[in-house]
Amino acid sequence: MKFAVSLTMERFSPDIPMEQVKSNLLQLARLADEGGFETLWTAEHHTLECTISPNPFQTLVWLAQHTDRIRLGTSTLVAPYWNPIRLAGESALCDHLTNGRLEFGIARGSYQYEFDRMAGGIPQQEGVAYMKEIVPAVKKLWSGDYAHEGQYWKFPVTAAVPKPLQQPHPPIWVAARDPGTFDWAIANGASILSTPLSAPEAEIHVLSEKFRKAVADHPEVPRPRFMMQRRTCVYDRPDGWEHAVKHSMDYGRAFENLMQNIGTVHNGFPEAVPYEAVKGKDNYNPDNIRKNLMFGTPDEAIEKLLVYEAAGVDQYCLGLTFNLPFELQKRTLELFVSEIMPFFAAREKEQKRIAVGA
Template structure:
């Protein structure tokens, strides 16, 4: 199992200077690169201060200029906000400007608050149909001249300028939680991005089973990769869990606000909606948050990660953007690189050795 991080610029108060936000975000990206993480992922969001990411390709190009080897992924572009020609060209240019390091992730979108402002108020669950028309069109534009006449997009003969630097195209990842999206993505040869959100660890196995079913239903398709994201904080002492848990709960209540469009947003800052309005209230119990998310000492985190490895996850992504203080982000990466990653690197070497013995 490989490891990545999810990061974007974030402000939770107008008192925080954007220059500090920019500097802190770049510092974490560079630490992840030096530490051997496989990918850094960033999102697309609009009009929201706690996810300052209006164009992931700008973020990735910026990070690419200040890093050496880490892959650079969009997690994710939101399909209904784009047209095929624009998306194909911007992604391909990012691939060139980052030296062929782009990982192309796409989703239907999540926040109804955003859809009301970016997609004419359409229900966010309808975004999947846009994604399923948009993505194949982007691939065909990357390949050469192509005209499209569909339900949501229409254009005469055109092509992507430029074409991607990577041969064929950058690796493609699709965000999925429901079985239909898993099946569609695997059937078309796309990798899977997924998250159990704040649900108990059993949800990891549920998502893993969806992935296994999709791959078994399409045995002639090369097996794609499977990435899973959780909020993460690693600390030295077991008793240090209270702050990240408190911040995660507050972040979740803002997420509920935007996802279900049930609260107010003032000058880009969403309110933390009252607990009585949230769904799955049990997931907000402090001990549940501590146990469900990737919070813990290195030993506790290693034990939790075994669940993801058993579920078939190829890449685990540490979600670091939930108002975690900069020093805790640094400490999380320091401890993860020093004490967690070597354990899984050794497990990978041992597994490779066993496979070699079996085929000898």
């Protein structure tokens, strides 16, 4: 199992200068690159200070100038916000400017708050139809001249300029939780980005079973990769969970505001909705948060990560963007590099040795 990190510029107060926000992201990106993380993922969001990323391609090109090896991925582009020609061209240029390190991740979108401002107010659930139309169109534009006559976009013969550096194209990833999206993504040769959110451990196995079934249903397609992301905080002392849980609870209430579209957002800062308005109140129980999310000492984190490995997860992604203090984000990466990743690297080496011996 490999490791990735999800990072986005974020601030929860206007008192925090953007220069500090930029500096924090750059420091974490360099740590992840030097520490051997496989991929750095960054999201697309608009009008929200808690995820400052109106065009993730810009962020990735900037980070590419300050890193050497780490892959750079979009987690995720929001399909209804894009025109296929623009998406094909911008992503291909990003692939060149990152020297072929782009991982192309796309989704239907999540926040109804954003859909009301970016997609004419369509229901967020309809975004999946846009995604299913735009991905094949982008792939064809990457390969050469193509005319499109679809439900959402129409254009005469044209091609992406430039073509991607990676051939035939950058790896494609699709964010999925429902079985239909798993099936469609794998049938189209895409890998899977998924998350159990704040649900108990059983959700890991539910998502893994959806992946396994979709793979089995499409034997004609080479097995894609399976990434899973959770909010993550690793600390030195056993009582360190208290800070992680508090920040996760506070962030979760702001997240509910945007998902349910039930709170106010002032100058880009979403308010945290009252506890009474949240869905899935068990997910706000401190004991459940501590147990379900990737919160723990290195030994506790390894025990939890073994569950993901056993479920067939190819890449575990540290979700660090939930208003976790910078020093805790930094320490989490340091502990992964020094104590957790070597454990899994040794396991992989031993498994390969046994396979060769067999």
